[in-house]
Amino acid sequence: MLIGDVARLSGVSARMLRHYESLGLVRPTGRTDGGYRKYSRDDIRRIFHVESLRSLGLSLREVSRALDDPGFTPSDLVDDLIRQTRERITAETELLTRLRRIGAAEPAGWKDVLQIIALLQALGSKSAGTRQRAALSSVEEAPVPVEALVEAALSESDPNVAGALRWALAQLGDGGLTLLAEGLRSPVAEVRKRAVQSIAEIADGEATALLQNALANPDIVVRRYAALALGARGVADAIPTLIDMVVEETSDVDAADALSALASRPALADQIAARLVDCLAHSGVEASARRRLTQALADIPGVTTSRALAELSHDEDRTVALTAAYILRMRDAR
Known part of the structure; x- marks a missing residue:
């Protein structure tokens, strides 16, 4: 041939x-x-x-x-080819992601493209200061794709940079909520924590709904962050988790403040007081927890609280009794 x-x-x-x-x-x-x-x-x-x-x-x-x-023998060569192929796929995937993000930002011209590339590179910098500056400038200098900000927020370990990224996401409104909701289902605990923290800073009805759903999350850390955020938003669903936080001495001061904010609504004050009293009466609650629960009653208005404090002022635990009596005097003096 x-x-x-x-x-x-x-x-x-x-x-x-x-x-x-x-x-x-x-x-x-x-x-x-x-x-x-x-x-x-x-x-x-x-x-x-x-x-x-x-x-x-x-x-x-x-x-x-x-x-x-x-x-x-082909084995070593095949193994090397597998390694090279994986590296090539990783590089190509990163390039595809970068291109999609640039396209999603809808740049008006090459100047915008270059600004977006610079910010994306800065968000991936090894320098925490560079990442923080990129996060703070991402809203004003160039329309950085929300996917890039969410990815950065979910992977950021530096608290200052993480705060700047959460702020940037909050400025964008509900644009990143779908991706953050996926973060709540991550198998990595730190990612779930960062996701709920980011959602908590978005003042939006959809964000509130996500936080309410997060109260049933298997991760107790997620539930606690969601409860604190919902308490500040006046959502009664957070009350049980907030009271548990007081009992468990986990961010108990913040939890008590959230309960106080909720109790400013008359319809919720008696409900919160009744739940606190039920916990105080539970035989399995430790003495230190009973003291924290008594202190939490201090900022809960209403007749139910006053009656509970009057009874607690005669409690067998001297610290609880003295705390309740002191709170009663302060309430009478107002």
Whole structure:
């Protein structure tokens, strides 16, 4: 078979076939009377073998070794090809992500593109100061895609940078809530924590709904952050978790403040007081927790609280009794 016929059959150009011949990779076994290259069936079979190995990413030198070296073993080479392919996929995925983010920002011109690229690079900087400046300027200087800000916020460990990123997301409103909601389902505890913290700073009805759903999250840290944020927003669903935080001495001062804010609504004051009293009466509650619960009653208005404090002023625990009596005097003096 002549070179032109082989090229049509194999899909390998005549020029490449001549290159293979110059490398000694595929040599035609014969010539015609006119001096033209003539390929046998074995030659064509070898061409297909060469192309098959090239499709795996082997260089022509590696292909030659694989076909001609009897002692050649493919395992190490295949492992190396797997590593190279993974690295290439990672690089290409990163490039695709970057391009999508630039496209999502809808840049008006190349100047905008360059600004976006600079900010994206700054968000990925090893310098915390650079990342913080990028977060603070992301809202004003260039329309950085919300996906990039969410990804940065969910991975940021520096508290100052994390705060700047949460602020930037809050300025964008509900644009990143879908991605942050995915963060709440992350298998990584730190990511879940950062997600709920970011949602808590977005003053939006959809954010509030996400926080309410987060009260049922399996992660207790997520539930606590959600409760604190909801308490500040006047959402009664947060009350049980907030009281648990007081009992467990976990951000108990913040939890008590949130309960106080909720109790400014008359409809909730008696409900909160009744729950605090129920906890105080529970036999399994430790003495230190009973003292914190008594202190939490200080800023809860209403008759239910006053009656509870009057009873507690005679409590067997002297500290609880003295605390309740003191709170009562302060309330009477108002």
